[in-house]
Amino acid sequence: xxxxxxxxxxxxxxxxxxxxxxxxxxxxxxxxxxxxxxxxxxxxxxxxxxxxxxxxxxxxxxxxxxxxxxxxxxxxxxxxxxxxxxxxxxxxxxxxxxxxxxxxxxxxxxxxxxxxxxxxxxxxxxxxxxxxxxxxxxxxxxxxxxxxxxxxxxxxxxxxxxxxxxxxxxxxxxxxxxxxxxxxxxxxxxxxxxxxxxxxxxxxxxxxxxxxxxxxxxxxxxxxxxxxxxxxxxxxxxxxxxxxxxxxxxxxxxxxxxxxxxxxxxxxxxxxxxxxxxxxxxxxxxxxxxxxxxxxxxxxxxxxxxxxxxxxxxxxxxxxxxxxxxxxxxxxxxxxxxxxxxxxxxxxxxxxxxxxxxxxxxxxxxxxxxxxxxxxxxxxxxxxxxxxxxxxxxxxxxxxxxxxxxxxxxxxxxxxxxxxxxxxxxxxxxxxxxxxxxxxxxxxxxxxxxxxxxxxxxxxxxxxxxxxxxxxxxxxxxxxxxxxxxxxxxxxxxxxxxxxxxxxxxxxxxxxxxxxxxxxxxxxxxxxxxxxxxxxxxxxxxxxxxxxxxxxxxxxxxxxxxxxxxxxxxxxxxxxxxxxxxxxxxxxxxxxxxxxxxxxxxxxxxxxxxxxxxxxxxxxxxxxxxxxxxxxxxxxxxxxxxxxxxxxxxxxxxxxxxxxxxxxxxxxxxxxxxxxxxxxxxxxxxxxxxxxxxxxxxxxxxxxxxxxxxxxxxxxxxxxxxxxxxxxxxxxxxxxxxxxxxxxxxxxxxxxxxxxxxxxxxxxxxxxxxxxxxxxxxxxxxxxxxxxxxxxxxxxxxxxxxxxxxxxxxxxxxxxxxxxxxxxxxxxxxxxxxxxxxxxxxxxxxxxxxxxxxxxxxxxxxxxxxxxxxxxxxxxxxx
Numbered sequence: 001x002x003x004x005x006x007x008x009x010x011x012x013x014x015x016x017x018x019x020x021x022x023x024x025x026x027x028x029x030x031x032x033x034x035x036x037x038x039x040x041x042x043x044x045x046x047x048x049x050x051x052x053x054x055x056x057x058x059x060x061x062x063x064x065x066x067x068x069x070x071x072x073x074x075x076x077x078x079x080x081x082x083x084x085x086x087x088x089x090x091x092x093x094x095x096x097x098x099x100x101x102x103x104x105x106x107x108x109x110x111x112x113x114x115x116x117x118x119x120x121x122x123x124x125x126x127x128x129x130x131x132x133x134x135x136x137x138x139x140x141x142x143x144x145x146x147x148x149x150x151x152x153x154x155x156x157x158x159x160x161x162x163x164x165x166x167x168x169x170x171x172x173x174x175x176x177x178x179x180x181x182x183x184x185x186x187x188x189x190x191x192x193x194x195x196x197x198x199x200x201x202x203x204x205x206x207x208x209x210x211x212x213x214x215x216x217x218x219x220x221x222x223x224x225x226x227x228x229x230x231x232x233x234x235x236x237x238x239x240x241x242x243x244x245x246x247x248x249x250x251x252x253x254x255x256x257x258x259x260x261x262x263x264x265x266x267x268x269x270x271x272x273x274x275x276x277x278x279x280x281x282x283x284x285x286x287x288x289x290x291x292x293x294x295x296x297x298x299x300x301x302x303x304x305x306x307x308x309x310x311x312x313x314x315x316x317x318x319x320x321x322x323x324x325x326x327x328x329x330x331x332x333x334x335x336x337x338x339x340x341x342x343x344x345x346x347x348x349x350x351x352x353x354x355x356x357x358x359x360x361x362x363x364x365x366x367x368x369x370x371x372x373x374x375x376x377x378x379x380x381x382x383x384x385x386x387x388x389x390x391x392x393x394x395x396x397x398x399x400x401x402x403x404x405x406x407x408x409x410x411x412x413x414x415x416x417x418x419x420x421x422x423x424x425x426x427x428x429x430x431x432x433x434x435x436x437x438x439x440x441x442x443x444x445x446x447x448x449x450x451x452x453x454x455x456x457x458x459x460x461x462x463x464x465x466x467x468x469x470x471x472x473x474x475x476x477x478x479x480x481x482x483x484x485x486x487x488x489x490x491x492x493x494x495x496x497x498x499x500x501x502x503x504x505x506x507x508x509x510x511x512x513x514x515x516x517x518x519x520x521x522x523x524x525x526x527x528x529x530x531x532x533x534x535x536x537x538x539x540x541x542x543x544x545x546x547x548x549x550x551x552x553x554x555x556x557x558x559x560x561x562x563x564x565x566x567x568x569x570x571x572x573x574x575x576x577x578x579x580x581x582x583x584x585x586x587x588x589x590x591x592x593x594x595x596x597x598x599x600x601x602x603x604x605x606x607x608x609x610x611x612x613x614x615x616x617x618x619x620x621x622x623x624x625x626x627x628x629x630x631x632x633x634x635x636x637x638x639x640x641x642x643x644x645x646x647x648x649x650x651x652x653x654x655x656x657x658x659x660x661x662x663x664x665x666x667x668x669x670x671x672x673x674x675x676x677x678x679x680x681x682x683x684x685x686x687x688x689x690x691x692x693x694x695x696x697x698x699x700x701x702x703x704x705x706x707x708x709x710x711x712x713x714x715x716x717x718x719x720x721x722x723x724x725x726x727x728x729x730x731x732x733x734x735x736x737x738x739x740x741x742x743x744x745x746x747x748x749x750x751x752x753x754x755x756x757x758x759x760x761x762x763x764x765x766x767x768x769x770x771x772x773x774x775x776x777x778x779x780x781x782x783x784x785x786x787x788x789x790x791x792x793x794x795x796x797x798x799x800x801x802x803x804x805x806x807x808x809x810x811x812x813x814x815x816x817x818x819x820x821x822x823x824x825x826x827x828x829x830x831x832x833x834x835x836x837x838x839x840x841x842x843x844x845x846x847x848x849x850x851x852x853x854x855x856x857x858x859x860x861x862x863x864x865x866x867x868x869x870x871x872x873x874x875x876x877x878x879x
Contacts, residue, residue: 006122007052007262008115010133011059011103014039015092017134017151019085027279028423030764030780032084036092040283042132042151047262050130055262056118057096058104058111059089083782095274098267102260106253112137113248119146120249125257137181140247142166142174171207179212182242191241196230212238272440279426281433304351304452308362310369313377316359320381323354329412330354330387331458333431334397335451337364341598342493342606345400351455358456379406388412390462392431392454395611398490407487415458417482418465420612421474425775429612438464477770481808482611488815488827489609489619495826495838496604497626499595500874503642511588514635518581525574532581535560546572583633591629591639598624607829616797617772617804619830627831640875646838650825651871653844654878655851657807657833658866659684661716664802667861668769671748678863685709691745692738711738715749716799718792753795760794768801769859806858806865807833813854823847836875844871 018038025034047055096103104114112135119129119141129146131138139161142148148161166174184202185193197205205222209215215222216235222228231238275283307316320330331353338345350361366374382389382401389408391397393416398408419429435454436442438461443453469478523529526545530537539558542548551567552559562582568575598605605624613620621627630636645652662684666674677687682697689708690697700708707728714724725735743750757779760766765775774797778790807830814835815827825847829836835855839847848869855867872878 003128004053004126005050005128005130006054006056006118006260007046007050008118008129008131009043009055009057009101010111010115010131010135010138011057011092012111013134014042014132014151015085015089018042019082019088024084024781024783024786026777026780027277028425028764028775028777029277030775030777031091031278032088033091033278033280035085035088036095036278037280037283039092040095040280044283046130046132046149052130052262054122054127054257054260056102056104056260058114058118059093060111061105061107091274091278095271098270098274100263100265104253106251109248109251113251114253116141116247116249117251117253118255121255137186137245137247139166140174140177140181140245141249170203172203176206176210178242178246179206179210179215181245182212182238183215185241186245191244193241194230194238196226201227212242268440276437279423281437302358302449302453302456304358304360304449306360306362308365310366310373310377313361313366313374316361317377317381320354321384321386328387329459329462330389331455331462332389332391332394333451333455333458334391334394336396336400338396341600342399342496342608343403343600345396347397347400349451351451353455353458355459358452360452375404375406378404382406382408385409390415390458392416392434392458393429395486395489395609398486399493402487402490402494411483411486413462413466414483414486415461415465416612417486418469418478421478421482421772422465422468422472423775424612424615424617424773434465435461472773473771474773477772477805481770481805481812484812485611485808488811489611491815492609492827492829493606495828496600496602496606497828497836497875498602498604498644498646498838499599499642500644501599501603503644503874504592504595507639507642508588508592510638511584511592511635515581515584515588518577518584522574522577522581525572525577532578533585538578542568542574546574548572548575580633583630584635587630587636587639591624594624595642609830614804615774617768617774617801617808618832619804619808621829621831626829637876637879640879641877643875644873649842650838650840651844651873652875652878653825653837653839653847653851654870654872654875655835655837655855656868656870656879657803657855658868660803660806660833660865661799662712663861663863663865664769664799664806665716665749665752666863668798668802669746669749669752670862671746671752674746674749675862681866685712688712688742688745692741694741707738711742715739715742715753716796718753718795720788756798757791757794760790766794766797768798768805770802770805772801772805774801803833807835810855810858811835813858814851817850817854818847821846821850834879836878839871 015035018041019035022034022038024032025037026032093103104118105111106114115131115133115138119131122129123143123145127145130149131141131146132149132151134151136150138148139150142161142165143163146162150159150161152158161169163174166172166177170177170180172180180199180202181191181193183194183197183205184199185191185197193202205215206212209218215231216238219228219231222231275281307313333351333353334347335349335351336345337348346364348364350363352359352361363374363378378401383406388410390413391411392414394408394411394414401408415431415434416429419434420426431454432443432445432450435457439457441453441457443450447453469475519532522532526541528541528545530541532538536557538560542560543550543558548568548571550558551564552561560578562579565575565579569579595605600606605626607621607626608623610620610622619627629639631640643652662674663678665671666678673691677684683705685705685708686697686700688711689695689700689704692708692711693700693704695704710724710728714727719727719739721732721736721739724730724739725732728735756766760776760779764777764780765773767773774793776790776793776797778786779794781787781790811827811830818825818827823840823843823846825837825839825843827835828838835851837847837851852867852869856865858865870878
């Protein structure tokens, strides 16, 4: 039995270690999960390294122990366990039971005593013991066969101690470590020890005298008057502290090796469901159950028919045309090869599952044989109206196919979008994770047949996700909004936005001149030249030379981040110049230098539009991000001058929803006053100013209207009096009076805000008009700042998310109308509440009518939607 190993887990210690080592993690229901996640990672890592024959986890019980009976102050004053941690213990115990790991806990004793008893029992049977803990108290249990694994920083680093290492590192034996503890005490356990004796002195005394008893016998030989006095005075307290610190190794428990045997008999279904609930997708890869192994083995047997010649592709398409498939569904998976250059992206392979048969179409090889014939056959395959297609992340291949003159028709279900709608808070929606979550099958990322195996499981994935979409009442959102948007985005990516390179060069020169001017102004105000981009040099100028108040310090010196500069505004003119300089530098690098690298041969920028990134449902734009050009400064707005129509026969049309979020708020809150303001086409900001400042609407000043505008939009984002006061540079009291008056005039808005926050507390999520869901775990946090953020998200998400729903439906409807009317004009960009089109001059009136009609009648709301349309020879003029 010499080679057998026992792994003992110190449950409470490891949960504490994981909780404080990892950032606060929560699932979509607001349940905190970081301690469980960290504990499991440690457990799986140690199981892999140690390969134990036996495994057990010990926990403390909440009942008093024999130490409390001996010393009522034992562990007194210890900080109460935060609720975010305590709520995770029942979950951890549940997971351990599902993994067939025995849990030991007993009234009257601590986990340390159980670990001590178990280790002695195992050692007597010749079993090697590994105790995993973050508590150094366990070092006293180390022997030649009992190794103490102390978790160090975080949850990944560790130190392993046996008897020899204890002596080598500390100069005392494990048993003598108890004497050290008796002398120095332990503040965390409230063990008193001897006042005035710290760790260094305690180790020195025990190294020399070997035990507390020998220290007292040789007390007259000890140097230091105060030390000697303390030892004499607290002799009994030291001996008592030693007894308290001693781990018991003979707890009366029945030991049965069979009961703690390390097994792989997991509750597969229970773990799968629990890990899904906890959203532990990475751990689901690591915990492979026998059932999953069996499913994986079946999956290993997936056979594939290779289609890598034109004759095979021709035969495949002909056979498909003549075949009868259940529900007329085919499952397609695309392997896309590409980079940031749109024109370089290509479909490398296509994987198709037809029930019992799997096919791999090697498009790259087929292109080499005869590209035109390949494209023709692929067109007949993908545009086949007789079959509905279930696929994954189909927008990118749609965009590439669009470039080839192919439209992927009859998209029945996009797996990635469905997964996104079910939980918009995930960091990614990798297919390998979704497959595992829906089927329980783990496929290695290194598997050479990865795509084939994933595609073979699409039918099961589709079945699971479709049912969840129906259960959550998201069918309309998926089938009428998100999926119809796919060809729209593919078309927009294909169309691109033309760039006038000569104007780009002009803007580059203007930026250089302006940056040089502001830089010189900063040098003049500073009285010397320095590197403005160097935090260290800038910090010296601001806080040493100009003697501005230090707002924040870091390990490396003064902080000069944006938050610090905002707080310093108004104290010296150099601050506004630095803020402006940074904005210019960012604009220059991102939108002048940055755009050069993404302009393609057609003189266009083909941005990438993402449906599955934001938690609110808004689209995002990347490579480059054309939605986020800062327009606070004129230099930022002027960047839009470089974006022009396709040719001289075209113009740029901008269609922008007017105050859409306030209109959505009026609809959702069902506030009569706010609804009437929009129905009567009032200037909503002037109307609010009239209400808040109690003046006739025709007497409202520009300053009052501006403040009312800040209140209107602040309310949408759940702003408080502190933030509003800061934004308007007024007192908190005055800001509060504005908000209070606003809610008096629009009482249903206040009622909505209160109700939606309460709903979020109850359900942990909120929904939009189209039932788009966003989980808000922050609302359950005990941290007041995080909780307040959750409340603001609860207030704003239904408004911002509904606005996102509206603009997406508008995009689909406008796109369809342009197609139905066979117009050459195209949608080319969407920026939040604005649609940008490249319009042929002869089609201008028709397009203006279509855009206005479709955007304003997108949904039946209690208030009218209004759209402002502008035309220009570039984006700047149109906006």
